[in-house]
Amino acid sequence: MDGWVDEETPGLVEQADAGWFALAAEHGLFGPDREFLLGVPVPDLWRVPSICRYMEADVKRAQQSNRAGVTDRERALVREWLQYLQHHS
Structure with a gap:
């Protein structure tokens, strides 16, 4: 996932959520219990x-x-x- 989702992409919300999660996890946003502030x-x-x-x-x-x-x-x-x-x- 490169962080971009085209407006016409099927499953736009799911792909955007997956992209956000990947970026957040990569940059240490989540704690050990997958909680974040x-x-x-x-x-x-x-x-x-x-x-x-x-x-x-x-x-x-x-x-x-x-x-x-x-x-x-x-x-x-x-x-x-x-x-x-x-x-x-």
Whole structure:
């Protein structure tokens, strides 16, 4: 799927949905349970249970592993989260 669907394509909605899902999965939009965040109703991220659960799992995984399974981007995200918690909780 290349991300484009022609208006005349049979099954337009199904192909558009499949394309959106493929792009979202490729770019890490989904969590381990195929959940994703659309928005936060509150400015205090540390008070949003789903964000905390997700980040706690990332922190634990990053702290337990110095192996290739954790990317530099993930390590940076964990560092930023821990710094955020220090300043906001």
